[in-house]
Amino acid sequence: MSQPGKTSLSVNVNKVALLRNTRHLGIPSVTRAATLCLQAGADGITIHPRPDERHIRAGDVTDLAALMRDWPEREFNIEGNPTQNLMGFIRDTRPHQATFVPDSEDQFTSDHGWDLNDPAVRERLRPLIDECHELGVRVSLFMDADPQAMTAARQLGADRVELYTEPYAAAWGTPEQAVQLQRFAAAAQAALDAGLQVNAGHDLNRDNLAAFVREVPGVSEVSIGHALVADALELGYDATVRDYLRCLREGGR
Numbered sequence: 001m002s003q004p005g006k007t008s009l010s011v012n013v014n015k016v017a018l019l020r021n022t023r024h025l026g027i028p029s030v031t032r033a034a035t036l037c038l039q040a041g042a043d044g045i046t047i048h049p050r051p052d053e054r055h056i057r058a059g060d061v062t063d064l065a066a067l068m069r070d071w072p073e074r075e076f077n078i079e080g081n082p083t084q085n086l087m088g089f090i091r092d093t094r095p096h097q098a099t100f101v102p103d104s105e106d107q108f109t110s111d112h113g114w115d116l117n118d119p120a121v122r123e124r125l126r127p128l129i130d131e132c133h134e135l136g137v138r139v140s141l142f143m144d145a146d147p148q149a150m151t152a153a154r155q156l157g158a159d160r161v162e163l164y165t166e167p168y169a170a171a172w173g174t175p176e177q178a179v180q181l182q183r184f185a186a187a188a189q190a191a192l193d194a195g196l197q198v199n200a201g202h203d204l205n206r207d208n209l210a211a212f213v214r215e216v217p218g219v220s221e222v223s224i225g226h227a228l229v230a231d232a233l234e235l236g237y238d239a240t241v242r243d244y245l246r247c248l249r250e251g252g253r
């Protein structure tokens with residue numbers, strides 16, 4: 001559960017499922033990966049069950065929902081497009097958080113946030129946000145780091161926004177890094193001012209994480225998968241999760 005002044009680490013296990021799906025052997029196990037990450041101190045588990053089941057499959061959602069019931073102090077976050085297959089998983093499992101992501105069904109990966117300037121988008125999302133709240137599920141909207149968009153997110157009823165951090169990650173180690181950090185700090189402050197909590201994710205890693213949570217105010221949760229699983233292939237889940245938690249502490253969170 002989120003704590004004031006602390007950034008929670010939610011481990012996205014999509015890429016464990018991606019590797020598992022390349023053989024019919026059931027290894028590496030998604031639930032074992034999640035268990036080891038939770039045992040190492042991860043605050044939660046995130047999945048993104050895409051319609052094509054390229055990685056997380058419907059059975060994984062069921063299995064992880066059952067696992068998370070054994071970890072009542074940790075959070076389960078399910079990401080997806082609520083106009084596609086996400087809402088069925090939310091109704092069936094009632095995770096702590098639903099993260100609405102505007103991905104198309106065949107998208108290579110998530111690469112943009114919601115366009116809340118579009119009235120059709122707002123009209124589609126509002127009842128789905130309301131339904132999640134009726135189910136007791138917090139809603140986070142995946143958003144680009146645009147300060148002007150945060151009031152609209154709050155007016156729709158979102159509890160949080162998740163800032164899409166790839167532009168920051170891509171700028172890491174270049175003169176553009178400071179510019180991106182200022183951009184994300186402004187977007188986060190605008191979100192906080194609008195009454196939203198702030199999540200962040202996409203391409204965060206052990207190099208760029210500490211600076212992000214140090215410079216961007218009030219980050220409640222980071223969800224990290226691709227780089228973390230890649231690190232775990234070298235270091236193991238336990239050492240990797242502990243190192244990501246160290247990065248958060250290094251960033252004062």
Ligand SMILES: CC(=O)[C@@H](O)[C@H](O)COP(=O)(O)O
Pocket residue numbers: 012014015047048050079101108109110142201202223225
């Ligand atoms: C929404 C986001 O940025 C990621 O959580 C997303 O789940 C990545 O999806 P892939 O793991 O399929 O690239």
Ligand SMILES: NCC(=O)COP(=O)(O)O
Pocket residue numbers: 012046079162200201202203204223224225226227228
């Ligand atoms: N919402 C971001 C997430 O869950 C994982 O993104 P990534 O670390 O795999 O890029």
